Amino acid sequence: MIYAGIDIGSITAKAALIKDNRLLGTHVIITGYDPINAGIKVFDTLLKQIKISKTQISAIISTGYGRASVSFADKTLTEIICHGTGAHFMNPKIRGIIDVGGQDSKAIFLDKMGHVENFAMNDKCAAGTGRFLEVMARALEVDLELLGDFSLAADKPSKISSICTVFAESEVISMIAGQEKRENIIAGIHEAAAARVAILANKIKIKEPVMMTGGVAKNKGMVRALENRLGFKLIVGESAQENGAIGAAVMASRL
Amino acid sequence: MSDKPADKRKIKSAKKMRDIMTTYYLDAMTAEQNNKQVAWITSGGPVEPLVAMDIIPIYPENHGAMIGASKMGEDLCIKAEDMGYSSDLCSYARADISCSVVKGGPLGGLPKPDMLICCNNICGTVLKWYEVQARFYKVPLFILDTPVCHTQYSSEIAKYVQTQLDEYIVFLETITKRKFNYEKMAQVGKLAYEAQLLWQKVLNTTAHKPSPMSAFDAFFFLALIVTLRGTQIAVDFYKELLEEMEQRIKDGISMVPNEKYRLLWDNLPVWYRLKWLSKKFSDHNACLVADTYTSAWCGAIKYTDENNFLGSIAQAYTMIYLNIGVDQMADQVLDMIKFYDADGFVMHSNRSCKPYSFGQMDIMKIVREKTNIPVLMIEADMVDPRSFSQSQVETRIDAFMEIIKQRSN
Numbered sequence: 001m002i003y004a005g006i007d008i009g010s011i012t013a014k015a016a017l018i019k020d021n022r023l024l025g026t027h028v029i030i031t032g033y034d035p036i037n038a039g040i041k042v043f044d045t046l047l048k049q050i051k052i053s054k055t056q057i058s059a060i061i062s063t064g065y066g067r068a069s070v071s072f073a074d075k076t077l078t079e080i081i082c083h084g085t086g087a088h089f090m091n092p093k094i095r096g097i098i099d100v101g102g103q104d105s106k107a108i109f110l111d112k113m114g115h116v117e118n119f120a121m122n123d124k125c126a127a128g129t130g131r132f133l134e135v136m137a138r139a140l141e142v143d144l145e146l147l148g149d150f151s152l153a154a155d156k157p158s159k160i161s162s163i164c165t166v167f168a169e170s171e172v173i174s175m176i177a178g179q180e181k182r183e184n185i186i187a188g189i190h191e192a193a194a195a196r197v198a199i200l201a202n203k204i205k206i207k208e209p210v211m212m213t214g215g216v217a218k219n220k221g222m223v224r225a226l227e228n229r230l231g232f233k234l235i236v237g238e239s240a241q242e243n244g245a246i247g248a249a250v251m252a253s254r255l
Numbered sequence: 256m257s258d259k260p261a262d263k264r265k266i267k268s269a270k271k272m273r274d275i276m277t278t279y280y281l282d283a284m285t286a287e288q289n290n291k292q293v294a295w296i297t298s299g300g301p302v303e304p305l306v307a308m309d310i311i312p313i314y315p316e317n318h319g320a321m322i323g324a325s326k327m328g329e330d331l332c333i334k335a336e337d338m339g340y341s342s343d344l345c346s347y348a349r350a351d352i353s354c355s356v357v358k359g360g361p362l363g364g365l366p367k368p369d370m371l372i373c374c375n376n377i378c379g380t381v382l383k384w385y386e387v388q389a390r391f392y393k394v395p396l397f398i399l400d401t402p403v404c405h406t407q408y409s410s411e412i413a414k415y416v417q418t419q420l421d422e423y424i425v426f427l428e429t430i431t432k433r434k435f436n437y438e439k440m441a442q443v444g445k446l447a448y449e450a451q452l453l454w455q456k457v458l459n460t461t462a463h464k465p466s467p468m469s470a471f472d473a474f475f476f477l478a479l480i481v482t483l484r485g486t487q488i489a490v491d492f493y494k495e496l497l498e499e500m501e502q503r504i505k506d507g508i509s510m511v512p513n514e515k516y517r518l519l520w521d522n523l524p525v526w527y528r529l530k531w532l533s534k535k536f537s538d539h540n541a542c543l544v545a546d547t548y549t550s551a552w553c554g555a556i557k558y559t560d561e562n563n564f565l566g567s568i569a570q571a572y573t574m575i576y577l578n579i580g581v582d583q584m585a586d587q588v589l590d591m592i593k594f595y596d597a598d599g600f601v602m603h604s605n606r607s608c609k610p611y612s613f614g615q616m617d618i619m620k621i622v623r624e625k626t627n628i629p630v631l632m633i634e635a636d637m638v639d640p641r642s643f644s645q646s647q648v649e650t651r652i653d654a655f656m657e658i659i660k661q662r663s664n
Binding site: 065077078079080081104115116117118119121123124 | 623629634642644646647650651653654657658661662
């Protein structure tokens with residue numbers, strides 16, 4: 001029996017397939033302006049890669065902000081449950097999850113069975129999300145993928161005091177004008193974002209071991225800033241970005 | 256002959272209440288022609304002396320709720336901001352202040368007041384809000400200051416509030432140029448007491464499984480206990496409503512078709528999203544069976560002596576839900592969770608209502624520690640829809656319900 005999970009996020013769409021409690025494969029594309037099409041495309045591409053047909057799929061669950069736009073899914077679930085399930089599937093010891101995606105960030109607390117015990121999400125604010133980093137990368141003319149490497153090369157992280165993305169951007173622009181080192185500004189940005197995310201983790205009194213998931217987990221600078229802020233190491237798997245889709249596929253196998 | 260399932264669930268008393276409210280507002284609109292005076296009063300203020308003096312009480316906060324429910328809040332809030340008021344100011348205050356100037360809202364503005372009665376047991380914003388209105392309408396303002404009872408109601412507070420209540424009577428005598436009618440006051444006091452008891456009984460009916468009504472209905476039926484407390488009309492209406500609820504229980508009629516999960520709501524409603532939220536929870540087979548808000552108009556009844564109403568209301572008006580300490584608020588929440596057998600607690604962090612939203616994190620923590628039921632916090636505003644993010648609220652509610660369902664399995 002093969003099960004699929006599709007996670008339509010604000011920036012990327014992810015698909016995952018599992019068979020006999022084993023991960024078959026995952027795929028990620030940009031969501032773009034058309035979440036309906038993104039859902040179809042990411043799913044079809046993954047099927048082609050794994051070389052299986054749609055008829056072999058027993059059940060599909062969609063998740064993420066665009067979960068309702070996946071019309072061929074059997075059920076929708078929120079990304080909170082899916083990230084919890086995905087993390088538990090990848091590593092049953094995990095008790096805490098920090099998920100930083102494009103539109104929001106969240107901290108999730110799991111019980112020993114992998115059930116969500118509690119969660120906290122960012123409020124109506126982009127600070128501490130992938131979008132925040134994207135805006136800053138643009139202001140600094142740095143590729144989003146390289147943001148983490150830049151920050152690791154900092155010698156003295158700049159201090160970003162604004163908690164609002166819009167104000168932080170103008171603060172960064174004045175730092176650029178003041179000729180502060182780009183590496184230091186970027187490290188400062190990561191520290192500011194990490195401070196916001198850490199509040200969520202502290203709010204629910206997260207317990208180790210903690211896994212970081214979501215697209216932002218690929219950013220080494222952000223992982224390090226978060227670890228410094230929280231005072232413990234984070235576990236980052238290879239499929240951190242696809243973790244929600246993996247969890248959705250696991251949930252589909254339980255339908 | 257069989258009713259459609261949806262019709263069966265409709266509460267029949269709703270029509271009667273709409274009629275009563277229409278008559279109430281018509282009376283207030285035509286007060287001047289009928290040589291009656293109008294007093295604007297805060298939602299937690301002592302209205303009974305006004306009723307005893309035949310003065311029509313008008314509640315800008317009830318009006319604010321109407322503005323929110325009729326989705327006119329955003330426009331009026333923006334107009335107030337154009338006048339220079341901060342977007343951080345309470346949306347009831349913003350909507351009311353701009354309504355006075357532009358004559359907007361569902362009623363085309365409230366009837367002009369002859370006096371303003373402001374009691375700060377619900378918040379501090381009302382002080383400045385009513386001062387603004389007193390200057391605008393050039394009418395006298397009476398302020399009743401009720402200190403917050405963090406731990407207990409002291410003899411100093413009792414004396415301080417009682418002195419002001421005595422001054423309140425003198426204030427009314429001065430404005431109306433009539434002697435205060437103590438005989439009528441005694442009757443009004445009894446009626447107010449009776450109506451509060453009845454309202455509490457109506458709210459208690461939702462302890463039944465399945466619940467005959469939801470908090471969304473309570474938000475609606477609340478209007479009379481606020482505006483017509485102390486009249487026979489309110490007593491008669493709540494008697495009928497109570498009978499209807501008891502009949503629904505006998506007939507097995509629930510508000511949510513397949514009630515499986517029972518939730519408690521905290522803070523004011525999100526007035527412009529009542530229908531959306533009601534459907535959202537109902538789709539999850541969840542019923543908001545009770546709330547901390549509508550019970551605030553009968554919660555302090557234990558301090559009231561129906562035979563010495565005027566002499567006992569100082570404590571009742573001082574110790575309402577929003578004017579007590581966080582620990583006492585949490586105790587009330589815990590009692591409600593137990594009484595209504597709630598499976599979850601939904602807190603509305605209301606950008607407008609600071610005294611209601613301040614302390615919610617502590618109450619949340621206490622509830623989690625003592626009951627182990629899931630608690631959800633959603634961020635919104637009671638009237639200003641610009642503070643409401645649908646996709647964020649939707650994800651939070653869905654995830655919260657997923658946790659409740661997972662636990663019940």
